[in-house]
Amino acid sequence: MSLFNYVMHKVWLDQTRIGLSLYDTTGQGYLTEGDLENYITDLLPTLYQLEGLEKSFHSFYVCTAVRKFIFFLDVVRAGRVRILDILACSFLDDLLELRDEELSKEAQEQNWFSAPSALRIYGHYLNLDRDHNGMLSKSELARYGSAP
Template sequence: MAAAEAQTPAPDWKQALKSRLEAVASQKVSKATGQELKDNEMDLFTKYYIEWRGGRKKNNQSYRSIPRFYYRLPAEGEILLQKLREESRAVFLQRKSRELLDNEELQNLWFLLDKHQTPPLIGEEAMIHYENLLEVKEKAGQKCKQFFAAKIFAKPLHNDPYGRISIMQFFNYVMRKVWLHQTRIGLSLYDVAGQGYLRESDLENYILELIPTLPQLDSLEKSFYSFYVCTAVRKFFFFLDPLRTGKIKIQDILACSFLDDLLELRDEELSKESQESNWFSAPSALRVYGQYLNLDKDHNEMLSKEELSRYGTGTLTGMCLDRVFQECLTYHV
């Protein structure tokens, strides 16, 4: 038995190990080759795709003349994109605000216009020629240059024999433009969507924060603010949102006279007659509120058709009341 064991050849461990290592190495080479092929394939695809896309743009001239007009809004879950958008809008509005003329610059502009007026006077109204206006342009500063275009000078130019315009008319134009831009920026701060329109809640926040800046509304109690805001917002949406979309363009708000009437309440010396005719004044809001309370006989803060039928002298017809309730249901304030 010992002789048999001696005759059995011992395994060649060196050769077996070498074969095993060569097999593993060959497998790695084959895997690496497969990955390399995939990488090469992706590189070729990227190369040809870029060439195809670039060639398509070159062939189609519309890519050069039509700018990009659609930018996707961030979704609710994209918090970082939303914050980036909000911060970008805030920086943009701040930059636009710095481009506007402040009170000191407006006073300096008036001083320069008065200094460069062109004689003779028409009554007590000072006039200025375009050549003198260009001299004012050079001295007024960079912010004012946008107001000295020839087409702006031509608008108030009428029948003056010397080819002049009224200094007061020109200065009022500048003041109006500055006010419009300031108001546009102020309204845009409440434009949550950043799409150039205000929803009902946005406009409510704007008016609510505007109330303390209006001296003519100092007599209103804070408990009355909610009804006042509702009264003011309803007028904007009734006239400027006829399709009941729930939003109003900021451009439409600026174009109508409602905002002028509202901001007129900044005048501390506003006459009683002007207040009575102004829908947004405190007397007007209190009058509407009093009429509402008188109609609400059951004191449930709602108006039924029967209660509304007693409005005024009771001349509202049944058909009129039906249409009112079909179009706009009364709701809690």
């Protein structure tokens, strides 16, 4: 069973690497922010747990998902993320977990990429954006974590 699990994991990693490489516009083993946006946008229809999200919310969802990858994996702020780093971290596993039709509510609550989590983040963003211009000023952002 251990050998089977190892082979299955290896095959999954290879398939996922190839899938991500299709979005590597430079062919250098990196994905830019735009490449990641394209990947996640194309992935959205396959994520069963996100079927209930309004189409108008998809752009915000893609933006927040991409920003998580960029923030944590582009440590030198080069504007790109290595495909190998994406495969090595758990973010992609969490995102792809949303394909599971049987995913429990508890698992969804713990998954940063789930619809409840994305809607919670969006709610925080809207509450911080006092002037409703779509951008957070320094003073609005300084309110994060404090009572309204």
